[in-house]
Amino acid sequence: MNEKEGKLLKIYDGSAPVEEDLFERSYVNHLAWTLAVLFGGLVIWLAIALVNAENQRNALATGQCADPLFKGELDKKCLVMVRSRDHWWQHLWYGMTHLQQSNLK
Template identity: 55%
Template structure:
């Protein structure tokens, strides 16, 4: 190779993209996505807990699970399976709207 060809090849090598740096994986990206997944799971779990608590609170307030024998007692089996509103999002809406106890 003469000097002219070597100069062209050197220029080509310098202008070529760095293939080692094209796909960089950093721990910062993994940490961010891990936090997103964990926090999304936490929010999902909290929504389920609020919906369940509001469902049971509404059933108690409307006396839907009174014991058949002892009228002042609560039927605990009923509390596990009661649906006091038609949809779960109604429980969530009510719980988010009413954050203070009623007087």
């Protein structure tokens, strides 16, 4: 190899691919992200359950689902469909801030 070829090869030496970087590597921790998504879904599911339970508890506490035919009984269809407060976040806020058990009469 003569001097000109040596200089030419030296110039283009940096354009050769680095063999360590030829294959893609993922630096994302898939286990951590999977657990984060699962726990986020669990928190949302528990929040929905708390909203539904607090909605029914408030309806029972305020007497909104009394059966019109049988005095002292509950209308179970009403408990499924009742909206005892204006917004869902009011149920969530009340359920998260009032942790003591209330006594229903």
